[in-house]
Amino acid sequence: MRAVVIGGGLAGSCAALELAARGAEVALVSAGPGSTALSGGTLDVAAASPLRRGGLPLADAADGRPLAPLRRLLVAHGNAAHPYAALLRGRSAALEVEEARAALDAWLAPSGLRVVGSVDETRWLADVRGAVRAADLAQSGSGEGDLASAEEIALVDVPGLAGFDARPALRMLAAELASIGLSRTLRLATLELPAGLAEHAAAPARLARRLEDPAAQAALVPAAARLGAPRRLLLFPPVLGLERVDRVLAWAADATGCRVAELVGAPPLALAGYRLDRALSAALARAGVEEFAGRVASIEEDAGRAAAVRAEGGERLALDALVLATGRFVGGGLLERDGRLAEALLELPLYDLAGRRVDGVRPRRLVRRDYEGEQPLFAAGVRTDAQLRPLAADSKPRLTNAFVAGDLLGGFDPARDRTGLGVALLSGRRAGIEAAKC
């Protein structure tokens, strides 16, 4: 059984790894990093933010009490168009998420990345701008930074570090914590980089790589030791290692003598997404998935089935099952073709949240002048049946052996409701499991 997965983000990787675990011969075609690589360190299934309009609710509408992530997940599930509705129908949401977490954790562990958290309890995590989110699953690094679990929180200011300004972040953090009624001592702890490291501060990725070097770590110990205090949670900007965050975290905990975590990243400081992308690639290689770099030119069809994928380089990959995990605009699954919105490979019909067809519409007609409001363009995606097979305009499966996973699925707006990685994780695994039956 040969399977081809198009897309190398979280959804495509999960599908490929599930297929490989079921004995399929898997080829994965990836045009390069997509939105998974731009993620900040959480793997939220159902996150919410206190000071943000739209998205999943933070608290119960009736009694105002904070919702556990699982309750939020069920809110999304209750929206019949959301991918969760099809993914969780007839299943226990908590069990489904825990299975996915454990599977991803096992795939990433050899790269030193763990997947922590659950949908039963909220982790309050701060990002590099000081914004707080009620997170659930997260990667090691940011996952250890639960604000509620610490008495005193110190943001680590690294003078000269590009993309991070600790003072405004601290003010923002104070305002956000006040809005959720979490009272914690907040302070700033300045980490003066010694010569040899200070000149890398302008390029955070280079600093992150240098911090993996034992010699650099040794030189930084005196400065790091001054950051520690009893019962303090130290929140570092997300530069603790380019690839091996586990080792740098362990070193930092040792050197400072207190709990350490990274802030959740956001572009332009999003190394956690880069680590996730690298760890997924490493997992694919270990599982024997053959990775092809490049774009897909076309999909060959034969009697209502996908027969082969032709890469832009001319290579032809014959297949028994196909997984489309091409993402939306960053990944390249949706694009503007001749001025009109289109799905890139199969010209699948696209729908917005209200169920209106939006393929063939000019993209500029699908955006509204409201930053946090609903944007039909960013909610556009394809419809599928219960097995995640993409539907044609007549509501019949477009190809009987093709499955869709990740952001390409319609019915939700990942930018607003922040379920993008959760949908990628759950739908990626499901698409892999369904495809393995072909």
Next chain:
Amino acid sequence: MRGYRGFLRELSRTGGARALSLQLRTGAAHLLRSLRGARAPDPVALFFRNYGADGFRLPDTERAQLQLAAEACLVCGLCSAECARAGGAPLLDPRDAVIAAARLEIDWLRLGLSEPIATPCAACRACTAVCPAGIPIDRVQESLARLGREAAAPQVATPAEIR
């Protein structure tokens, strides 16, 4: 747009009257020159006949293309990460290079470089391979380096320099 910006710059530097007279002079000159050259068949030839003497040159088309490509930058930093992993030691971080190219406002001191870069990096192209926006970052680096080498002899006169 460029003329307008030049006008504002002059206004702030030298006072309104001089700036206005300069704008009128260049405006009138432009009108006269376009009338005189109206029958020339080739727009490029027309351009040089009218403006070559003022020091204007055709823009570098490759650089213009690179600027256009660089404007697609998401500022995600993957190029920096990949560059660091590949062990590259560029004088200018790839992301900074792309941002500089997108703005085409290259101030070497502000970029933290005391002098223009001669050889930008090892040209391993790791940055280009990883860019989600498909920007040819290695070519951007090379183009900036070339710009730096040319910096000693400016190729394009700004309106403020026309006297």
